Amino acid sequence: MSFTPPSDPRKPKVVKVTQLCELCHARKALIKRPKNLQKICKLCFFHVFETEIHNTIVSNKLFERGEKVAVGASGGKDSTVLAYILKLLNERHDYGINIVLLSIDEGIVGYRDDSLATVKRNQIQYDLPLEIVSYRDLYNWTMDEIVACAGIRNSCTYCGVFRRQALDRGAAKLGIKHVITGHNADDMAETVLMNILRGDVARLEKSTAIITQSSGSPIKRSKPFKYAYQKEIVLYAHYKKLDYFSTECTYAPEAFRGTARELMKNLEAVRPSCILDIIHSGENLRLKPKRLKRAPPPSHVEVRSDGSVSIQRLNGFVDGNRCDRCGYLSSNKICKACMLLEGLEKNRAKVSLEKDTSVEGAARLTRTLEKLAF
Numbered sequence: 001m002s003f004t005p006p007s008d009p010r011k012p013k014v015v016k017v018t019q020l021c022e023l024c025h026a027r028k029a030l031i032k033r034p035k036n037l038q039k040i041c042k043l044c045f046f047h048v049f050e051t052e053i054h055n056t057i058v059s060n061k062l063f064e065r066g067e068k069v070a071v072g073a074s075g076g077k078d079s080t081v082l083a084y085i086l087k088l089l090n091e092r093h094d095y096g097i098n099i100v101l102l103s104i105d106e107g108i109v110g111y112r113d114d115s116l117a118t119v120k121r122n123q124i125q126y127d128l129p130l131e132i133v134s135y136r137d138l139y140n141w142t143m144d145e146i147v148a149c150a151g152i153r154n155s156c157t158y159c160g161v162f163r164r165q166a167l168d169r170g171a172a173k174l175g176i177k178h179v180i181t182g183h184n185a186d187d188m189a190e191t192v193l194m195n196i197l198r199g200d201v202a203r204l205e206k207s208t209a210i211i212t213q214s215s216g217s218p219i220k221r222s223k224p225f226k227y228a229y230q231k232e233i234v235l236y237a238h239y240k241k242l243d244y245f246s247t248e249c250t251y252a253p254e255a256f257r258g259t260a261r262e263l264m265k266n267l268e269a270v271r272p273s274c275i276l277d278i279i280h281s282g283e284n285l286r287l288k289p290k291r292l293k294r295a296p297p298p299s300h301v302e303v304r305s306d307g308s309v310s311i312q313r314l315n316g317f318v319d320g321n322r323c324d325r326c327g328y329l330s331s332n333k334i335c336k337a338c339m340l341l342e343g344l345e346k347n348r349a350k351v352s353l354e355k356d357t358s359v360e361g362a363a364r365l366t367r368t369l370e371k372l373a374f
């Protein structure tokens, strides 16, 4: 079978169609919907796209009246359209939610600083409050420093772990218990494919959930764009003339995700519905029930003021517990972010040691060794 190379999703394809819109039969069709190849006019496209997002929100009961919701705002196409559309639907359908933009500054010069400038403009355009939390403040490292120290190969691992925690911490700071992100149908189908190809059954089970929440965590996450095609999000942003940042991250995307993405794009070119089909397959997979390990009786249960629970067992830690070092929720004694930070600190010490040795010789090396505490 020969595959057609994928087109660049960031460049919306405007199809010249000379017939009338298949929905209103009144205006000229301007767009061929990537999702179902329907030829429709601009206004009908806005209407169907917004209605589908509204239906996803309502049928999954994503929001409660009076709820404060943080939109993870990166300045990219997905989260910009998400912030715009959520504000619009909140007003149109009276969800009664309070929307805040929450941005994480990972410290990537020439990428995140520019995209944050976009978020700051969006804040004014959409008249929404904005909170920015930085890796520098939380971890005393920027992604640029991490890559300089640990190399580019695992940059997505560091960034993913730190960003997840940073979004939670930012939300907690604002008293918000619901973070929504712009993950779209393409992202979700890619994740399902990746987990199948890696045989990662534990992740496969969770990969199609629209709402996720770690046990014990007061903060839930949801993905209102779960069924929205990336190409349609780009078309929407294009025709609505939204102000978004379209440069890819300076650091290479996770290698295997890149391969899954390429595979998805090739499949989509042959069969556009395959993105939704993969998500539906993931949703309907019935996995063999896990054999539960019998846990020892809890030795101490503490319910905190934020509603989370700490269960300390005699022989270890479980979900709902807190990291011994930073106090963040963790199912291990030390959370993933602190483990990564420990590795980085050791590496930083090694790097500075190597630099010092070559520059100033043995006396400096002895002094540095005395200061090191591994």
Ligand SMILES: Nc1ncnc2c1ncn2[C@@H]1O[C@H](COP(=O)(O)OP(=O)(O)OP(=O)(O)O)[C@@H](O)[C@H]1O
Binding pocket: 071, 072, 073, 074, 075, 076, 077, 078, 079, 080, 102, 103, 104, 105, 106, 163, 180, 181, 182, 183, 187
């Ligand atoms: N620095 C950040 N600050 C806040 N939220 C973020 C940040 N990076 C990513 N997110 C959230 O996670 C979602 C998925 O992020 P991902 O890195 O996959 O980017 P993306 O698919 O290019 O999305 P976008 O177009 O919104 O940048 C984003 O839509 C956004 O909601």
